[in-house]
Amino acid sequence: MKLSAHYIKALDTISLILFCSFIYWLSAQTSLPTPLKFPHQDKVMHMGTYFILTFFTVRAFRHLKLSHRELIISSLIFASAYGASDEWHQSFVAGRSSELNDWLADTLGAILLLCSFQLLKCYQKSKH
Secondary structure, three states: OOOOHHHHHHHHHHHHHHHHHHHHHHHOOOOOOOOOOOOOHHHHHHHHHHHHHHHHHHHHHHHHOOOHHHHHHHHHHHHHHHHHHHHHHHOOOOOOOOOHHHHHHHHHHHHHHHHHHHHHHHHHHHHO
């Protein structure tokens, strides 16, 4: 069964909205029960979360008919801005704080996904 382009676009958009909502919900918690097993584990978790967010962003934004360069730049801007807004949101939550290094980890996670995406595109192009 082949899904229609309209259905795929809706799924991609809903996936991005749901993941953003999940991040917002996590940020609204007064504490997260995550035992730290190594130094800077929280930064690795931020990077991983925003790596995934950027995956969903690229999937949703690809339907906007942007050039490849515009897709990369707009996805990075969105993920980084969402990370900044998430840190700002946390500054209002009791028991939570806003950290510049968390936002930097968010943005680095987005950059890592976009670099992987670019490498995959180059690899696929070289095979043809």
